[in-house]
Amino acid sequence: MTPQLDDIVVGAGLTGLAVVAGLDPARKIAVFTGQDGEGLLSYPGTQMPYAHFGPGGLGAYWHGVIPLCDSTGLVENRDAFARLFAHFYPSSRIRPEPRADRLFVPWSPIRPARELAGLKEKRPNLTTVDASVTSIRSEAGGFVVEAGGSQTSARRLWLAAGAVATPRLLETLTGKPAADSRTISDHIIGYAGQIPASAAVADIMQSIRRDRSGLDIPAFYNQRGDILYTIRPAMFDFATLDKGFEKRAVFGLPLSRGLAGLRGRVSPGLIAEALFNKAAIGRTAKLYSVYYQAALPGLYALDRQLALTGPVDQDAIRALGVRAQQEAPFADLMPSHHPERYLPGIHMHGSLDTAELTDLMALENGAQALHVVDSSALSVIGPEHHSFRVMARAFSMARSLSH
Known part of the structure; x- marks a missing residue:
């Protein structure tokens, strides 16, 4: 086989965008974006999306939060992280710092479809294919991707279809029987309780920085470092x-869906928190809510149709909620009476099992041309928002292999 292209990128979300940005512009690249208007899947009983199979992927609905530190070591190349951050937010005075327990909340989140369209205008060797990939196979000299009844071949393949879709694509590549179901990990967002106003809290509120690109807000951790807390x-x-x-629950949704979720239950407290989250308006209060975020392995089950059938273990969710209260770094916490309540984190990861990871490593080492760059192969992402870290990791890998 003589490959038609240098690179195929399957998936046009945040990670796929990062791969394209990192690849040498001289390379011939095709990005499979999925079809416009294609499947948007939501968590059971909610309006929160966990997968989108059209242009932009789930990045079309991303809240944009970027942790400025990296407690997990997920990004080995901090220069790549800083370079990517500066590219998207060049006018910001805020910069990533390895030891800063801070979160960056941009006014304008990165939107992959728009960014990819901009790259396409500048790079004649870059094409996009608005079709969903149905199968992948390896042949001498590279890989063949089938989508929309057509076949495209390339020397190198980048899988960035997301933790929900990538495992199914790998099944077509390995030829192994499709699993009836698989587990998938996620963050959960919980409410630990409240703390009263104090001099320390006033200092925290004063430490929030705001510039033309967004907000820089403090984050807090338990002693183990596996639970992240914020206060509002x-x-x-x-x-x-x-x-x-x-x-x-209405936050983090597409605008139209978020407004629909507010109908009939608008509250001044909800509006006040929204203004604080987006613009740090209204920092002074008598009480402050303490929210937490943490990862739970194997939280959901995923069936053959890519539908979630969980959560798997309600007891584990409650136990994490209780632990989040007990280990909160606030001595005067008034704990929630409902530690079992949570919101989905929209941070799916770890959907490949141990045997599949072993097979994947063998494939990658053997072909030297297959790279799974999304979070399906990541069992540990830390308690922070992982999207930009996975982007930086993919960007760094693409740069190192093509320049």
């Missing part, structure tokens, strides 16, 4: 313990 003013109805948490 609890205003109006949110000042009553436990009353406001379920209303937070």
Whole structure:
């Protein structure tokens, strides 16, 4: 086989975009984006999307939060992280720092479809294919991807279809029987409780930085470093313990869906928290909500149709909620009465099992041309938002292999 192209990138979300940005512009590259208007899957019983199989992937709905530190070592090349951050937010005075327990909340999140379109205008060797990949096979000299009834070949293959779709594509490559179901890990977001106003909390609120690109807010950790906490003013109805948490489910959704979720249950506390989250407006309050985020392995089951059938272990969710309260770095925490309540983190990862990871490593080492760069192969992502870290990891890998 004589490959038609140098690189095929399957997936046009945040990670696929990072691969393209890192590859040498002289290389002939095709990006399979999926079809516009194609499947948007939501967590059971919610409006929160966990997968999108069209242009932009789930990045079309990304909240944009970027941890400025890297507690997990997921990004080996910090220069790549800083370079990518500066590319998307060149006017920001905020810069990533390896030891800074801070989160960057941009005014404008990265939108992969728009960014990819911009790259395509500048790079004549870059093409996009608006079709979903149905199968992959390896042949001498590279890989053949089938999509929309056509076949495309390339010397190198980058799988960036996401933790939900990538395992199924790998099944077509290895020829192994499709699993009836598989488990997939995720972050959960919980409400630990409230803390009263104090001089220390006032200092925390004053430490929030704001510039033309976004906000830089502090993050906190338990002693183990596996739970991340943030605090927000609890205003109006949110000042009553436990009353406001379920209303937070509307955040992080597409604007139209978020507004639909607000209908009939608008609250001043919800609006006040939204203004604080987006613009740090209203930092002073008598009480502050303490939210946490942490990863749970094997949280959901994923069937052959890529539908979630979990969560798997409600007891594990409650136990994590109790531990998050007990290990919170706030001595005056008034704990929630409902540690079992949570919101999906929208950070799917770890969907390849041990045997599949072993097979994947053998494939990668043997072909030297297959790279799974999304979070399906990551069993540990830390408690922080992992999307930009996975982007930086993919960007660094693409640069090192093509320049």
